[in-house]
Amino acid sequence: MVEKRTWRDVLFQAVDGFVFSLLALICFYPFYYIAINTVSSNDAVARGEVLFGIAGFHMTNYAEVFQLKGLPNAALISLARTVLGTALTVLCTSFLAYAMTRKEYWHRVFWYRFCIATMYFSAGLIPAYLLIKRLGLFNNFLVYIIPGIVAPYYMVLIKTYIESIPPSLEESAMLDGAGYFTRFFRIILPLSKPVIASVIVFCSVGQWNSFMDTVLYMTGGRWQTMQSMLYNYLNETSMLASMIQRSQSVSSIVLATRLTPVSVRYTVTFITVLPILVVYPFFQRYFASGIMLGAVKG
Amino acid sequence: MSNVKMKRSSEREGIKLFWITAPLLLLVLLFNYIPLLGWVYSFFDYKPGLALKDCAFVGFKYFLLPFQNPVTRSDTLRVLKNTVGMALIGYATCLLPMLFAVFLAQLGSNRYRKIVQTITTLPNFISWILVYALAYSMFSTDSGFVNNVAKMIDSNWSSVNFLASADHMWLKMWAYGTWKSLGWTAIIYIASLSSIDAGLYEAASIDGAGRFQKMWYVTIPGLLPTFFVLLVMNIANFLNTGYEQYYIFQNAMNKSTIEVLDLFVYNQGVLGHNISYATAVGMLKSLISLMLFFSANRISKKIRGESIF
């Protein structure tokens, strides 16, 4: 049924559109600022002169980053951990979430709390480090994947969503003799596309941006991710000043005159974010797939 | 089937389901509960490299450290005040992501909506160090954009030092935090919108409901379960603000109002090097978070009639 558009409607949508345009502007401008600053002359950038247009176009910031040896390999590792880590985490966490929605689950409340409570405590760096070591996960690609397989926060999101699915849909499958896995993969998962898509986005971004585990658990360059390389690259330039202050060695003083960490940071940010932005719209369309219409009639 | 038989078979199913998920639960145990054995460090003067038995036992010394003399007590109180203050502002505005999603969905054009949604998630990817660099170029006294524009408009404008003043710090931190996270947090609400039965909207239309009534009677109630779940989780987290955002913006002038608990702990050198002290603080925060979590859960059960967790 098509609604009549009253003048109130028009006004409302205009205001709504205006407010969101403003929001979008506040969110977009800083990003735009970063983008133009990565290709503008580094001196102008450091002086804060580059506000609306590019000044002194150059691509050396990017060239320097892309010349880092080992970057392609690191990018592949980043990609691998993102894809594999996300796939495994989403699969296991969503199945666990589904299992927790089933009332017959053995001591359901206890186990659910068992998982959720982990969000609120942590024993700190050293115990985690020791554990990873004892499990033999040092210098092992799996350290990027295994510890994060069950993610309680996403579990909560997925469980909440699944609970909004009318139970009759699953019941009819049960009556047909379908087991847990069948119901999960054939019915629940397809109906949960929006939340699964969201969790995939959250999880991938988390995997893509993660670098501390590389720094802590990997020695040598074999399992470097793109993020850890970029993190090192950033710290290289910004640590020089305080190092010079302490060591006073002549060659580090020579380097003092070429610090431009701000432009470097902008460049690194941009390089990191771009892949995410490219992939994001692909998942975005799943956010709004409404499949409820007519499913429950009768 | 008799009731008893059904009950027993469903019990069996429940146990079967448990065993299917047991490996996952084992992983949770392994990576989250086993490391808690490290809490024992807080009772010793632990020095990495030495075996625990070679370290001095100190009992509750590190737990009592924040309270040992008037100065530290007033400091502890001050940072708790800052933490609670900022948390309260956060709670007062906790409806924002949900409202964001609801009003975003009202935009006419699909394509525009998607573009706006993508753009509003961008700030989430800008690290706090960069946010500071941006804020500095906007708000610094000397060459900041805002002060310069104000001077152009009103030549008598005396530069305001936004970054180095203790005024309105809580609001400012809230503003930066919201700008950074609003679009991103709203994603889950946007996704949840599609879990609302479209038939409900139809029925509402038939009953003559207008746009706003539909939002109030269909959309928002449909999003409330998600909202409460997130609210309970956030309440339990209020002590765990993290320190990065506040560390970056902190300076001598605004320290009194910007220093939250996590930043205070970091500044006192706790995180850096005194593992025993850091563990003690971590333990205390964990216990408080868990208590808050279960209390919030119980309260929400009273309000909503069902336990969320």
Added chain:
Amino acid sequence: MKKQTLKTAKRISSAVLAAMLVFTAAGCSKQEETPSQAASSGASSLSDKWTGEIATITVGGGAGSANILSKSTWFTDYLEEKLGIKLEMYEGTDASSVDAWLASGDVPDFFRVEDKKQADSAVKGKLVANWDLYKDKLPNLYTNDHYTKVLQFCHEAYGGSDNGMYALQSNIGKNEKINICPYIRWDLYEKLGKPKISTLEDYLTVLKKMQDLNPKNEGGEKVYGLSLFPEWDSYTCAMATYVSELYGRDWEYVNPLVGVPADNDGPIQSILDDDSDYYRVLKFFYKANQMGILDPDSVSQKWDSLSQKYTDGRVLSTVWSWAVGGYDTPAHTNADSFTGYAPVWASDLKITSYPDTVTGASDRLYLMSANPKDRDAVLRFLNWYFSYDGQDILKNGPQGGIWDVDSSGKRYVTDKGKEILKNNGELPGGGTLGDVSNLFADGPMTDQTINPSTNQTMSYGYWDSFVKYNTDTKLIKDWSSNNKGVLTDYEFGKANNQLIKRSIAHSMMPIMPDDLASKQKSIGEKIKPASWKMIYAKNDADFNAQWEKLKSDCKTLGIDDVTNWIKTQFETCVEEAKKYE
């Protein structure tokens, strides 16, 4: 959430703490070679190629080291060819990473720590080896005159339970240089007629006049006499601490809460004494702010911003010569109407110069793992690392890179070398000198140690020809002609008899007990904001009120306990130092 906090924690702390150097031991293959037999003043003595297998050793990493070592550079090639060594990094630049290594019992084959406590734990936990056991494999260390005193000292300080030697201090050798001294814009000072500056406070009027003479830079931006930044504050307002040292007292090495006369001659000041240098400097900055010559963004700006301001000529004074390297380029200093910075000292200042650190510096300690995979490889590397030749390569690169030998046998920096240094360019073989500097900025030998095979300083930075080249600008010539013909700030200090050499006792302080260290941290957390608030105080009443409150707060926190401990410990250090001086 938690992970994010930790992640970001690491991010920040790394950016704040200094880098740890990667230590890779690449031993020279020639066992018969001793330093005195090293080849003549030009050629590298490692002319032989390593013929055995290439061994990999692990080292504690500095920031970016994984990146540096992942590409093939002149340095990695050199190590492989001459010593048969590959380096692998344990990354982690901050103390927490070292803690993690120690807790797990898995330490790199060779690494450095900055905290004596960590060295202590490593020794007690038997994670590190006793160097004495390998004396015969480390002739370049044990039979080298350069190291006699430091070995003696480290046997005492880090002897462990069996009177061996478990840790070694770094940065050993001769020093004739200054860290902190006043530099101001010489051209503007001359325009004013070079008014006499007799004491610290006189700078205020001079800087004000200079600022009035030059209120805006070429780009039209405001110029300030003074500009500060808080990024390196640890227990005090760091800039105030640095400037406090202009009267011959050390406020950094012994302890930031006390000012100790550099030559140990005189009473020790506590930071909260009403007549302390620190209080005097706070008042100095406060007056500067009242006069309008202090940058209002000092309290919120990061080092990057300040560095750029210097490059843009927006700040007229500094205490570090290297801070103004961005401005003091030939475009400015060699122009006909030259501009730039030069030392101008008040006549009552006593400028501290570095000591001859015969026992090394205690803030960087070398440690060797007790269980390396390949002990011989580690020792091979260490033997090379401690040799003159090893350090020579690390500081200067190979011959034909930035330096060469002239007809009289003296080394000099080539024109090509000067270009490379200016732009941090690549040496033949790939990789820059800066890369290595990043990994090895502090070595076991100071830049000014004399290399016995060349009779010149170890580092190119102090070779006569290079110093002449660096000071060959119209600016410096002019300044020099006004100052008895000296070329550097060190020479200036000597000529005016204003130098005071710091005693090595200042680097010998023992580890502070935990509870005092905690107190010191809380005290620091009070001193920092109070100092800045005093600098920006609205009026004298405000300034004094802050000071009084600070004193009373710190007293409650136990500052007297801390300073008493420091003073007692320092007495023993002075006695200890006499053995080596």
